[in-house]
Amino acid sequence: MPAKAASTDKATRFKHILDRHGNVPSISRRGNCYCNVHAEPFRSRPRTELLDGGNFPRLEEAKPEIDHHIFYYNAERCHPSLGYLASNHFETHLQTTSQRFPA
Structure with a gap:
């Protein structure tokens, strides 16, 4: 699996774990590195x-x-x-x- 696809897969799994436990990820806008x-x-x-x-x-x-x-x-x-x-x-x-x- 290409690196980008593996990274996307991990991100998707992580989002599902957060959703399952009722958590909301903290994500800033593109270019905002201070999140x-x-x-x-x-x-x-x-x-x-x-x-x-x-x-x-x-x-x-x-x-x-x-x-x-x-x-x-x-x-x-x-x-x-x-x-x-x-x-x-x-x-x-x-x-x-x-x-x-x-x-």
Whole structure:
């Protein structure tokens, strides 16, 4: 199968999985490369660091690693776009500031 056809087949299967679970894909318009810019670091670590080119043999083995990654990403990892705060800290700061200075 040509590369383009294989890619299209994977995309179609992925869309069916999303539909089956009631999810809607986030797709930007052509030329808008910023659609997934904030999700990429979140998704790339499990692929590159945890899996190291492999996969988890069973879902039970993946869950603790994924849970740890989500905790780290939200509570510890400092984001340059958030003033080098972790996501949870930024959100708390934003909510506190919003309560002090309502619109």
